[in-house]
């Protein structure tokens with residue numbers, strides 16, 4: 414069969430070469446078991462799963478019948494809207510069950526009552542924060558950090574990057590801001606935003622073309638610089654901007670075109686040397702398999718909350734590892750999101766060079782006996798205590814009230 418030359422050019426050489434052996438490896442990683450049930454000798458029966466609120470903060474509290482309690486910060490901005498989904502479609506399905514079966518229970522939650530029709534950010538965040546509270550509980554039962562329950566703790570000190578959420582300011586103002594957040598945290602990497610977010614405009618492109626060289630000039634040759642296109646370009650514009658990023662040795666180019674433009678992203682990946690990063694909007698394991706198998710991106714970015722928790726995200730990290738790719742989870746919201754990312758990055762084999770750290774956020778007062786929970790000279794220490802390894806301020810918890818739907 415004669416394959417049109419245009420078709421051949423649109424498929425990355427690496428994907429063509431890897432395709433015959435990669436499929437079975439990805440299938441195995443996707444269906445592999447993550448939670449180490451063998452760590453537990455006895456059933457851990459779930460007595461209750463509650464959603465609590467204090468001010469703007471939402472917290473999940475999971476209790477076992479033997480009196481062990483796990484907590485998770487529940488992505489407050491999402492939960493302020495999505496709480497009925499957690500309370501009606503997720504939490505009730507776990508009460509009375511054995512927490513050692515969490516992995517299969519979450520698969521059942523997806524299928525029960527046609528919940529799969531609800532999948533997307535509000536559903537998966539609800540699943541994720543309940544999962545994390547139960548993982549915190551399980552970690553406390555066996556005296557292990559959650560990384561040891563779902564993987565192999567490999568690094569306790571995580572290099573962090575600071576991301577800017579600005580857009581529309583001048584290149585000079587943006588660099589001044591980036592210098593400030595780098596000096597506050599000692600971060601050895603930054604990520605800034607390009608484009609106009611899911612639409613193109615010429616003014617933002619002029620800012621992009623000034624900002625890319627200015628960040629390199631400001632931070633020097635050894636600094637790691639990432640940039641996020643937030644789906645702002647089409648294929649020719651993305652390739653043009655990507656070539657400039659390559660000239661100034663940026664380290665990855667995130668979401669150059671809208672996130673679900675898979676074929677277009679693959680064309681951009683094939684035309685550029687700079688790695689393409691993708692995944693924060695992805696809700697499907699199969700979707701990630703497609704991204705990895707078809708060479709659409711080389712930096713794989715599940716959002717630990719938007720994607721439904723650490724166990725599902727671990728399967729994505731394993732698929733990426735099977736293809737020789739790095740996994741740099743996306744961090745959404747504030748609160749303890751940075752802590753979830755740090756635990757996850759500590760126990761996967763293919764963590765990207767830096768993980769996102771959003772900086773000071775005291776909306777949920779927590780303390781850790783084994784970590785300052787701050788970036789020190791650009792490094793965040795992963796708590797080694799049981800579960801998440803943090804304690805929420807008891808006075809804050811005492812004022813939190815149960816949420817009902």
Ligand SMILES: [Mg+2]
Nearest residue numbers: 641667668693
């Ligand atoms: Mg992004």
